[in-house]
Amino acid sequence: MSKSILRLQDPTDPESAYLLETLLERAVAARCGGAAFAWATAAGVRLLIRDAVFERFLKKYPFDLVVGVDTTTTPEALAALQEAQRDLNGLRVRVFISPSNASLFHPKMTWFGERDGGSLVVGSGNLTGAGLRQNWEAYALCPLSVAETAELKGQWEAWTATHSLRLHALDSAEALARAELNRGGWGARRRAAPTTAPLLDAQDTPVLIAEIPRSGDRWKQANFDQDNYENYFGAKVGTQRRMLFQWLRSDGNLAEVESRPSVQVISSNWRFELNAAADLDYPSNGKPIGVFLRIAERTFLYTLSMPGDAHNAQLSSFLASKWTGSLTNMKRLRFSISDVSGLPIVQQLLAAVPKAFKDDEFA
Numbered sequence: 001m002s003k004s005i006l007r008l009q010d011p012t013d014p015e016s017a018y019l020l021e022t023l024l025e026r027a028v029a030a031r032c033g034g035a036a037f038a039w040a041t042a043a044g045v046r047l048l049i050r051d052a053v054f055e056r057f058l059k060k061y062p063f064d065l066v067v068g069v070d071t072t073t074t075p076e077a078l079a080a081l082q083e084a085q086r087d088l089n090g091l092r093v094r095v096f097i098s099p100s101n102a103s104l105f106h107p108k109m110t111w112f113g114e115r116d117g118g119s120l121v122v123g124s125g126n127l128t129g130a131g132l133r134q135n136w137e138a139y140a141l142c143p144l145s146v147a148e149t150a151e152l153k154g155q156w157e158a159w160t161a162t163h164s165l166r167l168h169a170l171d172s173a174e175a176l177a178r179a180e181l182n183r184g185g186w187g188a189r190r191r192a193a194p195t196t197a198p199l200l201d202a203q204d205t206p207v208l209i210a211e212i213p214r215s216g217d218r219w220k221q222a223n224f225d226q227d228n229y230e231n232y233f234g235a236k237v238g239t240q241r242r243m244l245f246q247w248l249r250s251d252g253n254l255a256e257v258e259s260r261p262s263v264q265v266i267s268s269n270w271r272f273e274l275n276a277a278a279d280l281d282y283p284s285n286g287k288p289i290g291v292f293l294r295i296a297e298r299t300f301l302y303t304l305s306m307p308g309d310a311h312n313a314q315l316s317s318f319l320a321s322k323w324t325g326s327l328t329n330m331k332r333l334r335f336s337i338s339d340v341s342g343l344p345i346v347q348q349l350l351a352a353v354p355k356a357f358k359d360d361e362f363a
Contacts, residue, residue: 009125009137014234014297019125019139020047020132020259021242023110026119026141027057030112034064034156035127036096038106039072043129043359045080047259049091058088064160065093066167067127068105069178078179082170094160094167095175108139111152118149129257129359133244134296200295200337200353207340208232208292209319210332212277212304220277222290228332229270234298235262237270241298247276248303248352250310257357276304283307287330289315293337293349301349301356311345318343 010016027033048054057063067073067081073095081093096105108131109122123139125131144152160167168175212222229235233243240261247255260272277288286307293301305311318340319331340346 004140004142006138006140007123009133009135009139011134011136011296016297018133018242018298019121019123019137020051022121022139022141023048023132024051024053024242026110026112026121027054029114030057030118031061031115032063032113032153033057033061033111034066034153035110036066036068036107037127038068038070038104038108040067040077040081040127041072041074041129041359042076042080043257044127044132045077045084046257047129047132048127049081049084049088051259053261055088058084058090060090062090062092064156065091066096066160067093068096068098069175069182070098070104070106072126072128072182073179074182075176075179078170078175085170093170095170095172095178096163097166097168097174097178099166111144111149111156113149113153117146118144118152120144120152129357133299134357134359200293200350205337206232206294207335207337207346208290208294208332209315209335209340210290210292211287211319211330212290213287213330214282215271219280219282219288220275221271221273222277223271223330225330225332226270228334229262232292232294232334233262233272233300235270243272244299244357245272245274246301246356247274248301248349248356249276250303252348252352254352254355274302274304276302280306286312286316289319291315291345291349293346293353295353295356299357301352303345303349305345311343314343315345 007017007022009019085091085093098105108124108126109120111120112118120142121139123137125135125137125139131137208228210224210228215221215223230237235241243260243262245258245260249255255275258275262272283306289305289312291303291305295301305315319333322333323331
């Protein structure tokens with residue numbers, strides 16, 4: 001086995017390698033795999049299993065997933081897994097039910113087989129939004145030779161065969177009944193929800209207000225300059241880091257969390273795809289303006305203002321009053337919260353922070 005790599009998931013470190021990013025990275029060349037997680041949430045399933053990279057892998061190659069239901073995993077998580085299993089030919093999911101309340105099913109490991117070897121990722125993070133991205137976690141990435149991968153695969157198959165009677169279908173009465181217990185807490189095992197919303201420093205929390213240019217028929221892919229791409233969003237040229245976005249709709253409701261790879265193209269545009277722009281025609285007059293609030297490293301709450309709405313004229317005037325660059329360039333400026341707290345659209349974003357990026361691990 002090649003030297004293992006210890007990775008520390010630190011939500012305050014812009015250079016931290018999230019567990020989600022590592023698993024997606026390993027899935028690119030994978031031809032088989034498996035995983036065991038103590039618990040899962042629907043948010044975690046969406047982030048990993050329904051990511052486009054992982055879906056490409058699962059549509060072609062087998063992946064054997066075992067999840068526990070001793071705590072946290074709810075029927076909604078099982079439903080999300082069942083939908084994924086139905087859509088993705090290679091995915092097989094089973095539920096491990098512990099024989100006794102005296103012990104928890106508690107592993108967090110994923111393995112992949114590749115053409116020339118494989119890898120094992122083992123650590124503390126579960127199949128939840130918190131475990132994959134938000135929590136402080138530690139895990140090891142262990143490269144494997146062909147022989148080591150074959151040995152691991154054999155161990156996995158032997159273990160699942162030994163415990164076949166404890167492995168249940170996602171829609172089995174046993175699995176659903178056990179998961180139902182996790183709604184209101186089962187004994188003392190349910191984790192307590194955070195009692196306060198995350199605090200955003202009025203001086204240090206950056207807000208980006210940016211005009212978004214036309215990009216052919218695919219302006220859903222919002223282009224940015226390299227400075228903001230790297231120094232605001234935390235992307236890195238030459239890599240594909242994952243950014244989390246959540247759109248605050250104009251009606252005040254939050255959309256689903258978007259997990260986006262950074263995209264760099266030859267034309268020196270740096271871009272992210274944004275759901276807020278889907279199915280919208282690019283305006284013939286004026287420009288769409290995005291307002292982004294960074295609430296954690298590579299994690300953004302945002303809204304999109306279109307010409308003619310309640311905010312666009314004010315935002316356009318505000319940008320023009322602060323802009324010192326060429327008038328032919330897209331206006332993109334970063335501010336502290338205290339600098340823009342008087343803008344109603346920023347106030348709406350700040351009010352939505354306590355509800356953003358919720359994971360039912362803490363429901």
